[in-house]
Amino acid sequence: MHKPSANQPEARNDTLSLPPDVAAALPGKFLVFDGPDGSGKSTQLKLFLKAAKDAGLTITEVREPGGTEIGEKIRDALLAHLDREEMSLRCEMLLYMASRAQLCEQVIDPALKRGDLVVADRFVSSTYAYQGAAGGIPFSEIDEAAKIAMQGVMPDSTLIFDVDQETAASRLNPLLDRMEAKGAAFHKRVREGYQSLIAGDPKSRRYLGIDARGNESQVFANIIDALRTRFVD
Numbered sequence: 001m002h003k004p005s006a007n008q009p010e011a012r013n014d015t016l017s018l019p020p021d022v023a024a025a026l027p028g029k030f031l032v033f034d035g036p037d038g039s040g041k042s043t044q045l046k047l048f049l050k051a052a053k054d055a056g057l058t059i060t061e062v063r064e065p066g067g068t069e070i071g072e073k074i075r076d077a078l079l080a081h082l083d084r085e086e087m088s089l090r091c092e093m094l095l096y097m098a099s100r101a102q103l104c105e106q107v108i109d110p111a112l113k114r115g116d117l118v119v120a121d122r123f124v125s126s127t128y129a130y131q132g133a134a135g136g137i138p139f140s141e142i143d144e145a146a147k148i149a150m151q152g153v154m155p156d157s158t159l160i161f162d163v164d165q166e167t168a169a170s171r172l173n174p175l176l177d178r179m180e181a182k183g184a185a186f187h188k189r190v191r192e193g194y195q196s197l198i199a200g201d202p203k204s205r206r207y208l209g210i211d212a213r214g215n216e217s218q219v220f221a222n223i224i225d226a227l228r229t230r231f232v233d
């Protein structure tokens with residue numbers, strides 16, 4: 001069998017584990033990993049899921065938009081470039097909510113009732129940042145749509161990964177999807193939107209800001225610290 005040596009990525013990532021006190025606090029919790037495009041959240045999500053599985057947790061993992069059959073079709077509609085027209089902002093917001101409605105009812109709510117740890121790659125915080133802060137839809141309108149879509153399904157905490165905009169841009173695949181192609185000014189407002197969510201929750205219960213500038217191990221350690229402060233201490 002192939003045995004990784006100390007300087008290979010597998011060996012390094014094997015050291016990223018979930019401490020028992022943090023793991024014990026997570027069954028039945030709903031965590032969201034969110035942040036601007038290029039923030040590194042998806043890499044950390046993979047590391048976290050592996051560590052959580054290794055710790056013996058039962059996990060339901062979802063992504064937004066998507067995560068169900070109809071949700072994945074809505075995702076394609078949202079991210080594909082349109083040839084002849086612009087998607088209206090409210091159409092866009094409601095499509096994200098429609099995907100979320102199906103996901104909450106079909107997957108997230110039953111999983112939480114079973115006592116799984118639910119981990120989502122993006123959730124309603126993305127709508128506040130992208131369609132709200134960056135797009136211009138008032139948060140009160142998003143609240144109303146979210147109430148209908150989510151039927152009371154709320155994350156226990158949303159981890160928001162933050163890096164400077166240059167780093168985020170450099171991490172993107174050059175083949176930009178419809179959302180990524182909205183330009184630097186839009187993405188600056190997205191980032192500010194996330195920062196305003198964190199600032200509006202000074203006790204760090206709903207939103208946990210994660211400094212995502214370091215290497216994989218450092219950022220992972222930041223996640224563990226944030227979860228311990230939120231759920232254990």
Ligand code: TMP
Pocket residue numbers: 037063064065096122123124125126127128130131179180
């Ligand atoms: P992903 O590439 O991280 O899967 O996210 C898909 C894109 O959709 C990303 O650019 C962020 C955007 N998005 C919104 O604009 N609003 C939302 O509510 C969600 C969930 C994602």
